């Protein structure tokens with residue numbers, strides 16, 4: 001869960017342990033001897049097409065991924081299914097005070113099941129130019145085929161052959177994740193100049209661990225960058241394959257109900273398959289500046305910016321934390337600022353679809369809290385919200401409460417709106433309402449919790465401690481649920 005990876009906790013822990021042992025060996029332990037590679041590997045480049053670029057086929061790439069992960073990490077991943085991009089629309093333009101946000105719809109086979117509140121995992125693609133650079137850096141042709149199997153195992157030798165490009169592009173993160181400590185230790189072994197070897201060994205030492213953390217993790221240095229900054233390192237292919245971080249799928253809350261027919265303004269595209277299900281996500285393009293001023297863009301969301309209609313992408317659906325039983329008639333309190341509105345939208349659409357299907361219109365009460373910076377810049381899903389209001393969705397109670405933080409002199413957030421609607425919310429809670437909170441994991445979840453605590457204290461006439469306890473008991477009963485990232 002640590003955004004900077006396991007080494008953030010592991011390295012200081014090792015440091016503490018070494019303090020305990022320091023009196024025994026004041027110089028600390030030397031780098032241990034290099035254990036044998038964990039993969040048996042052979043590779044060759046077919047002569048006849050050595051100059052042809054390899055075929056870029058996502059099915060091949062997925063096969064390479066699953067075969068490789070089974071051998072390298074003994075891991076079985078949940079299967080991916082293929083989805084086809086139906087539309088990819090920028091709904092918020094990146095600006096001084098706003099981030100770029102896109103609504104993306106993909107078509108999946110009818111057999112793919114999902115429910116409101118579920119999460120779509122997308123396997124990002126890495127630019128093939130970066131993978132070519134990596135192959136060049138490792139001194140292998142991009143047309144290489146690799147045959148591998150797990151070493152040191154009592155299992156039968158079960159070699160698998162895949163294209164190296166397919167394997168790296170789908171499986172090994174060379175362009176976003178930072179290398180782990182083992183990768184750096186291997187680089188130290190294979191550095192061929194004393195200066196680079198010493199620097200890398202220093203990074204792996206106790207004294208250098210803080211500097212390594214600053215240089216590598218905090219700077220979000222990629223594997224490709226690391227290798228190019230230490231040009232004397234000649235890492236054998238099998239060592240690279242055993243130690244490079246695995247490319248992870250990225251999570252996006254599903255922003256639609258499976259029971260709602262999605263209205264689209266896009267012209268029908270004859271190239272796209274018909275009679276398939278649509279899944280919608282709403283993704284904010286991740287951008288950050290490192291402490292040394294380097295600009296970074298998220299691998300997956302940066303790729304999604306340019307994914308064109310008709311592209312096939314690998315996805316899988318997983319259960320999210322939000323789940324409401326169908327035909328549930330208790331009130332709902334939904335807090336979803338920014339892209340946190342995505343799962344809120346799926347729950348609301350589901351409730352509307354259920355109410356229509358069962359004839360119990362209008363739906364049970366819902367209080368929705370949405371927030372963004374500016375009404376006219378980053379107010380996503382405005383049309384949908386206004387349509388719900390105009391169609392009488394809130395006739396039985398509740399409504400939509402919006403906070404535009406930068407549209408007036410003093411900043412206003414969803415937390416202010418929650419406290420302003422205290423009487424309504426306390427009434428809903430007394431009638432058995434559940435609270436769902438989604439969006440940024442920074443300060444929002446704690447701030448929202450505090451606002452609900454204040455609401456309960458004021459309108460339920462309780463002490464702050466009693467109000468906190470009540471919220472915690474709601475959490476235990478599954479009536480206060482947060483899905484934050």
Ligand SMILES: Cc1cc2nc3c(=O)[nH]c(=O)nc-3n(C[C@H](O)[C@H](O)[C@H](O)COP(=O)(O)OP(=O)(O)OC[C@H]3O[C@@H](n4cnc5c(N)ncnc54)[C@H](O)[C@@H]3O)c2cc1C
Pocket residue numbers: 003004005119124176177178220245248250251252253254281282283284285286297298299300301302339340342343483484485
């Ligand atoms: C359940 C859930 C639902 C979500 N729903 C949404 C949603 O609806 N909309 C939305 O916009 N976002 C959502 N997110 C957040 C989204 O998954 C992240 O922002 C995601 O990281 C974006 O991917 P990216 O490749 O663009 O950025 P990344 O390249 O993943 O960069 C994001 C950060 O993670 C770090 N990082 C990346 N890989 C590694 C690694 N292997 N080890 C350590 N650090 C790493 C990067 O350095 C960077 O700081 C959700 C997340 C979760 C868990």
